Amino acid sequence: MPILSKRQKMNKRSHGEGSLTRRKNGTFLAQVSIEGRRVSKTFKLRKEAQEWITTINGQVRQGLTFESTRTTVDELMEGWLNNKRAKLRPATIESYCNMNRQYISPALGKLKLKDVSAARVQKFYSDLEKRGIGKRTIEMTHTILHGFLGHAHRLGLIAQNWAALVEVPRPGKSEMHVWDESQVSQFLQFVNADPLYRLAFSTGMRRGEIVGLQWKDIDWNSGMLHVRRQAYRPEGGGFIFQTPKTERGTRGIRLGRGMLEALRVHYNETIPLMQAIAGGSWQDYDLIFPTSRGTPKDGDTVLKEFQRLTERAGLPPIRFHDIRHTAASIMLLHGEPPVRVAGILGQSVQVLLTTYAHYIPDNQETAANLMDAITTPTSITFENSSSLQQIAAGKK
Numbered sequence: 364m365p366i367l368s369k370r371q372k373m374n375k376r377s378h379g380e381g382s383l384t385r386r387k388n389g390t391f392l393a394q395v396s397i398e399g400r401r402v403s404k405t406f407k408l409r410k411e412a413q414e415w416i417t418t419i420n421g422q423v424r425q426g427l428t429f430e431s432t433r434t435t436v437d438e439l440m441e442g443w444l445n446n447k448r449a450k451l452r453p454a455t456i457e458s459y460c461n462m463n464r465q466y467i468s469p470a471l472g473k474l475k476l477k478d479v480s481a482a483r484v485q486k487f488y489s490d491l492e493k494r495g496i497g498k499r500t501i502e503m504t505h506t507i508l509h510g511f512l513g514h515a516h517r518l519g520l521i522a523q524n525w526a527a528l529v530e531v532p533r534p535g536k537s538e539m540h541v542w543d544e545s546q547v548s549q550f551l552q553f554v555n556a557d558p559l560y561r562l563a564f565s566t567g568m569r570r571g572e573i574v575g576l577q578w579k580d581i582d583w584n585s586g587m588l589h590v591r592r593q594a595y596r597p598e599g600g601g602f603i604f605q606t607p608k609t610e611r612g613t614r615g616i617r618l619g620r621g622m623l624e625a626l627r628v629h630y631n632e633t634i635p636l637m638q639a640i641a642g643g644s645w646q647d648y649d650l651i652f653p654t655s656r657g658t659p660k661d662g663d664t665v666l667k668e669f670q671r672l673t674e675r676a677g678l679p680p681i682r683f684h685d686i687r688h689t690a691a692s693i694m695l696l697h698g699e700p701p702v703r704v705a706g707i708l709g710q711s712v713q714v715l716l717t718t719y720a721h722y723i724p725d726n727q728e729t730a731a732n733l734m735d736a737i738t739t740p741t742s743i744t745f746e747n748s749s750s751l752q753q754i755a756a757g758k759k
Contacts, residue, residue, distance in 0.1 A: 590709065
């Protein structure tokens, strides 16, 4: 420790519980006490050192611990994500890890938890915007960071959940792209009514639900298709069967005769042919739409195939998920009750009305005619008309 002059020593403890010392090289050593242990940091400017002491002392009064002065964001994030694996769906935790690796860790990972602040988090989001990162991605990043900092706060490692104090760029409502009936017909003709795409347009099922379907899910007698699982392929390889995305996702969907017949042909002719070609490499998972080896299709592969077929068919590009929107819009435009459409899609009526309200026909004229017929008497007599009685009384 350098020898200090009497004047320099007088500068110590200039801010409450901390001490501030000017070194011979002109820098300032700031020190505070946390749980009886000294924590120090060097600054170029006195003002910065004083602000740091004030900030740390304020955080100590709010519960900051010594551990937070040693633990980095990356270190705690690793444990938090590992704990989340048991609670979140595999696709969700994979997304969390990717977002952390791509955005959060490079910007904040090396910081000690004590150095994270609302200002730093706000700057992090602003920097993402300046880089041209989409608002939806920033919103997802915020969801992760908010949960992580909330965890750190509950452990007493930070004074507050700093992510709860900042403004987050919110994405605008994205425009929905759907095909009309003629475009659906054109596509299905181009793919020779491939049963996978025919089922997708008929039911609006999610991509993971379709590739997870098994033959035991079809009740041939009642014509009901039971949605019980999704198939998912994580980045590390292999595949996972999991329950549908929401509680309402587990549902039954009644299929039309034509769709049932197409699936019957697929079962009796296409699947046996695929098994014969695969030979000993075939793995039987009882899937309705398997790969050439019998395993679940990769969702991204299905997406890319659909995009390629759409382009070759000369149709406007839409996402595979937009098939779901297309099915919903067509059913609603044809007057199917929202509660029935919501049941087919496996979502709440409230979500359906919010998403597809503009596709529900405005039947006010029908309602007006109905109520007009009910409230219009067949004949009006003077004796029964209170309005006419009042007019007549006024003329007397």
